[in-house]
Amino acid sequence: MAESFPLPVFHSGAPLYDQLYRHIAGAIQSGALSPGAKLPSKRRMCALAGVSMSTVETAYSLLAAEGYVLAKPRSGYVCADLLPPAPGLAVPPVRAADPTPSRWAFDCSTSSVDVSAFPFSSWARITKEAVYENPGLLQRGHPQGDEPLRAALASLLAQYRGVRCDPEQIVVGAGADYLLSLLLQLLPEQRAVALEDPGYPAAYAAATLHGRQAVPLPVDGEGMCPEALADSGAGLAYVTPSHQFPLGVTMPVGRRSRLLHWAASAPDRWIIEDDYDSEFRWSSRPIPAMQGLDRAGRVVYLGTFSRSIAPAIRVAYLILPRPLLERYRSTFSHGACTVSRFEQESLRRFLVQGLYGRHLRRTGNLYRKKCALFTGALSNIPGASISGAEGGLHFLLTLPRFTEEELVARAAEKSVRVHPLSRYCHAAPPRLSTVVLGFAGLGMEEIGRAAELLREAWA
Amino acid sequence: MAESFPLPVFHSGAPLYDQLYRHIAGAIQSGALSPGAKLPSKRRMCALAGVSMSTVETAYSLLAAEGYVLAKPRSGYVCADLLPPAPGLAVPPVRAADPTPSRWAFDCSTSSVDVSAFPFSSWARITKEAVYENPGLLQRGHPQGDEPLRAALASLLAQYRGVRCDPEQIVVGAGADYLLSLLLQLLPEQRAVALEDPGYPAAYAAATLHGRQAVPLPVDGEGMCPEALADSGAGLAYVTPSHQFPLGVTMPVGRRSRLLHWAASAPDRWIIEDDYDSEFRWSSRPIPAMQGLDRAGRVVYLGTFSRSIAPAIRVAYLILPRPLLERYRSTFSHGACTVSRFEQESLRRFLVQGLYGRHLRRTGNLYRKKCALFTGALSNIPGASISGAEGGLHFLLTLPRFTEEELVARAAEKSVRVHPLSRYCHAAPPRLSTVVLGFAGLGMEEIGRAAELLREAWA
Numbered sequence: 005m006a007e008s009f010p011l012p013v014f015h016s017g018a019p020l021y022d023q024l025y026r027h028i029a030g031a032i033q034s035g036a037l038s039p040g041a042k043l044p045s046k047r048r049m050c051a052l053a054g055v056s057m058s059t060v061e062t063a064y065s066l067l068a069a070e071g072y073v074l075a076k077p078r079s080g081y082v083c084a085d086l087l088p089p090a091p092g093l094a095v096p097p098v099r100a101a102d103p104t105p106s107r108w109a110f111d112c113s114t115s116s117v118d119v120s121a122f123p124f125s126s127w128a129r130i131t132k133e134a135v136y137e138n139p140g141l142l143q144r145g146h147p148q149g150d151e152p153l154r155a156a157l158a159s160l161l162a163q164y165r166g167v168r169c170d171p172e173q174i175v176v177g178a179g180a181d182y183l184l185s186l187l188l189q190l191l192p193e194q195r196a197v198a199l200e201d202p203g204y205p206a207a208y209a210a211a212t213l214h215g216r217q218a219v220p221l222p223v224d225g226e227g228m229c230p231e232a233l234a235d236s237g238a239g240l241a242y243v244t245p246s247h248q249f250p251l252g253v254t255m256p257v258g259r260r261s262r263l264l265h266w267a268a269s270a271p272d273r274w275i276i277e278d279d280y281d282s283e284f285r286w287s288s289r290p291i292p293a294m295q296g297l298d299r300a301g302r303v304v305y306l307g308t309f310s311r312s313i314a315p316a317i318r319v320a321y322l323i324l325p326r327p328l329l330e331r332y333r334s335t336f337s338h339g340a341c342t343v344s345r346f347e348q349e350s351l352r353r354f355l356v357q358g359l360y361g362r363h364l365r366r367t368g369n370l371y372r373k374k375c376a377l378f379t380g381a382l383s384n385i386p387g388a389s390i391s392g393a394e395g396g397l398h399f400l401l402t403l404p405r406f407t408e409e410e411l412v413a414r415a416a417e418k419s420v421r422v423h424p425l426s427r428y429c430h431a432a433p434p435r436l437s438t439v440v441l442g443f444a445g446l447g448m449e450e451i452g453r454a455a456e457l458l459r460e461a462w463a
Numbered sequence: 464m465a466e467s468f469p470l471p472v473f474h475s476g477a478p479l480y481d482q483l484y485r486h487i488a489g490a491i492q493s494g495a496l497s498p499g500a501k502l503p504s505k506r507r508m509c510a511l512a513g514v515s516m517s518t519v520e521t522a523y524s525l526l527a528a529e530g531y532v533l534a535k536p537r538s539g540y541v542c543a544d545l546l547p548p549a550p551g552l553a554v555p556p557v558r559a560a561d562p563t564p565s566r567w568a569f570d571c572s573t574s575s576v577d578v579s580a581f582p583f584s585s586w587a588r589i590t591k592e593a594v595y596e597n598p599g600l601l602q603r604g605h606p607q608g609d610e611p612l613r614a615a616l617a618s619l620l621a622q623y624r625g626v627r628c629d630p631e632q633i634v635v636g637a638g639a640d641y642l643l644s645l646l647l648q649l650l651p652e653q654r655a656v657a658l659e660d661p662g663y664p665a666a667y668a669a670a671t672l673h674g675r676q677a678v679p680l681p682v683d684g685e686g687m688c689p690e691a692l693a694d695s696g697a698g699l700a701y702v703t704p705s706h707q708f709p710l711g712v713t714m715p716v717g718r719r720s721r722l723l724h725w726a727a728s729a730p731d732r733w734i735i736e737d738d739y740d741s742e743f744r745w746s747s748r749p750i751p752a753m754q755g756l757d758r759a760g761r762v763v764y765l766g767t768f769s770r771s772i773a774p775a776i777r778v779a780y781l782i783l784p785r786p787l788l789e790r791y792r793s794t795f796s797h798g799a800c801t802v803s804r805f806e807q808e809s810l811r812r813f814l815v816q817g818l819y820g821r822h823l824r825r826t827g828n829l830y831r832k833k834c835a836l837f838t839g840a841l842s843n844i845p846g847a848s849i850s851g852a853e854g855g856l857h858f859l860l861t862l863p864r865f866t867e868e869e870l871v872a873r874a875a876e877k878s879v880r881v882h883p884l885s886r887y888c889h890a891a892p893p894r895l896s897t898v899v900l901g902f903a904g905l906g907m908e909e910i911g912r913a914a915e916l917l918r919e920a921w922a
Binding site: 029066069070071072084085086087115116117119122124125127128129131132135136139140141142143144145178179181182185189192205206209213214215226254255256257258259260261262265291292310314315316317318319335338339340341342343344345346347445 | 488492525528529530531543544545546574575576578581583584586587588590591594595598599600601602603604637638640641644648651664665668672673674685713715716717718719720721724750751769773774775776777778794797798799800801802803804805806904
């Protein structure tokens with residue numbers, strides 16, 4: 005056996021023990037070495053392969069550790085009886101889905117922010133300090149997020165959003181979509197979820213993914229219609245009262261009150277208040293959150309920094325009413341928080357050092373100017389009407405002499421990307437001739453040029 | 464009306480417009496101002512309240528924006544018809560769940576790591592550079608994680624773990640538990656999940672949370688029993704072949720092959736290979752992953768940096784076989800990656816600059832010494848036997864003259880926290896008289912003292 009033992013051709017690209025190990029393992033796997041066959045003794049293998057004893061010992065011990073060979077007392081190493089490899093399947097290659105770089109001259113998508121205003125040097129300093137000054141943060145933290153960050157959030161939200169909560173009600177997590185998913189897991193009895201139509205696609209996707217019925221409800225000039233909600237049979241409603249996505253409607257306090265009454269009038273009714281884009285309001289200061297009006301403990305508040313700081317900052321938070329907090333703790337108490345503790349500490353410093361407030365003021369001014377510039381430049385297109393521009397980072401433009409498809413196609417011919425409103429519509433008949441225009445990711449000059457192209461496109 | 468209008472008592476703690484706004488909003492909400500009642504004209508209010516016109520204008524526009532009042536042409540502002548606040552519920556206060564600081568002198572839990580070896584200055588430098596040098600990272604990235612990090616992971620895993628994959632098969636996410644949850648969402652047809660017993664509690668929790676049947680299967684000296692798996696009716700098996708949690712067993716290649724055959728022999732069978740603790744192996748080098756042996760594309764590989772770097776680093780990754788990659792992309796393509804792009808870039812730099820390899824070698828040596836010290840110091844307890852100490856950051860100790868409860872209680876009397884093995888057991892009858900001892904979070908000196916206390920406790 006030993007004389008005919010198949011030997012590897014050594015090369016310089018890997019350690020010798022590894023090459024020897026792989027060679028023998030491959031021979032056993034392929035059947036070239038049969039079950040029960042003996043390996044050459046270690047000393048013999050040294051001579052055969054021309055390698056050192058430590059090389060052979062390492063290779064043999066790996067083969068034994070992984071079960072390719074069995075070490076038998078007094079007879080050395082024998083090959084194990086392995087099943088042949090399970091047959092391979094012919095699997096079609098997956099299409100390359102890495103997004104191709106944008107071919108658009110101007111992309112008016114709604115998900116960008118202006119990164120030019122980001123305080124890079126402050127953030128870099130803060131992250132470095134957060135690492136240096138907090139070695140304890142390397143260990144596992146609180147599943148809801150670290151208490152100092154939650155305390156800073158509670159204080160910030162009381163001040164900016166009229167939210168009333170204890171830090172212990174806050175759950176920090178890696179993005180609003182993740183927290184929405186967590187919330188659905190927390191409410192398994194809610195088989196139907198009432199959603200705004202048109203509305204946020206990720207909320208529809210989350211409901212469907214968790215096996216719930218997504219019930220699209222119409223949005224009027226004040227937000228989700230309470231009559232439709234009452235008739236829907238749903239016990240869980242997802243709303244964006246500060247700045248309805250995508251219509252840009254702000255829900256007045258009367259409508260908020262009616263939704264709160266709906267929730268309080270039966271057990272197990274909940275409202276998810278996604279406070280998306282509430283930081284940016286041009287016509288007046290931001291409107292306080294529904295959560296602060298809720299006496300019955302039925303509103304789950306959902307906030308995120310992905311717009312107010314940057315999409316890269318994957319920090320969002322839920323504020324759970326106390327009955328749901330109990331439920332959360334009995335269900336999820338084993339898990340770890342999904343946000344790096346260093347990033348939590350960086351964000352906390354950003355908040356308490358006043359950098360966040362300064363950043364909001366600076367970007368708010370910037371976005372206000374961009375919004376005014378873009379809407380001003382487009383409003384003189386004959387027949388065009390603009391809506392939803394009182395706040396947030398996008399608005400709608402309606403131009404009845406074209407269909408929605410025509411508006412999108414004509415813009416695309418000028419290499420300007422705009423989204424049709426129907427993209428966000430479900431059961432509702434799409435409002436024809438309306439497109440959604442995001443402006444946050446474009447510079448002032450770019451907005452001027454994009455507007456010029458759109459005026460030509462839609463002339 | 465105007466003469467009897469309720470006026471606020473102004474104080475210096477908030478802007479005047481805000482105090483005026485809150486006062487009137489409160490009066491409307493409480494019914495002190497009835498629906499249809501007129502507000503004093505702006506000029507009149509200036510005089511009544513003794514404030515400037517801009518203060519009144521700001522307060523009135525807020526009230527109008529939020530729907531507390533309606534602006535009627537030529538008759539000014541009238542109070543809206545609001546529902547009274549929904550009644551409050553008496554909700555019991557939630558028990559404070561913020562974990563109380565450890566009262567143990569020595570905590571032998573399995574979830575700690577040694578942070579003394581963490582390269583703080585390198586990590587701080589890298590995170591700072593990652594922010595400074597990559598402003599583009601503020602925008603939304605690839606939902607699977609940024610390509611450069613995935614490429615670095617693919618190359619690292621090929622080298623260290625024998626994993627074969629393209630970067631496009633990798634999904635980066637905020638922790639192993641999160642990714643396990645995502646995977647279950649991707650496999651809704653898998654109603655039953657086969658799990659190791661004893662096994663990782665979070666895997667059981669995830670299965671239950673997603674409404675699946677958790678099927679506990681026995682673990683023998685080679686890992687999950689293939690006969691039990693074949694009989695279980697499950698189509699999805701979760702295994703920890705590198706270092707079974709908590710028994711510490713390594714699955715030999717023959718057993719791996721049998722599980723792969725099980726998966727390949729029917730459609731819709733999948734194996735989740737959680738490669739937990741594979742980086743730390745004391746008796747030989749780390750054993751290559753099952754994923755690298757899988758020809759049929761049925762293994763989903765799950766890896767994390769929470770042990771090999773730190774629990775605070777919330778970066779884990781899945782490697783999806785191509786059929787599941789297709790499914791993932793059609794289901795989850797809308798979402799954003801749950802890991803901050805700055806943290807992704809920091810980790811990439813840590814990997815490609817060779818700092819990770821150096822860190823693994825350094826911590827590996829440290830943990831090897833700790834393991835040897837702790838097992839050595841405990842092995843001379845008469846009747847004690849130690850198992851699962853060939854790798855990983857914990858081992859088992861069995862001492863038949865005490866029950867498991869006695870072992871835990873006697874250790875607790877000495878202020879040493881150890882976990883009973885039965886904590887991780889489900890259907891399997893608990894092995895009596897066995898405790899799980901983690902050592903990573905204890906220093907060398909602490910291990911010496913903890914071992915001394917345990918020898919006294921279990922004498």
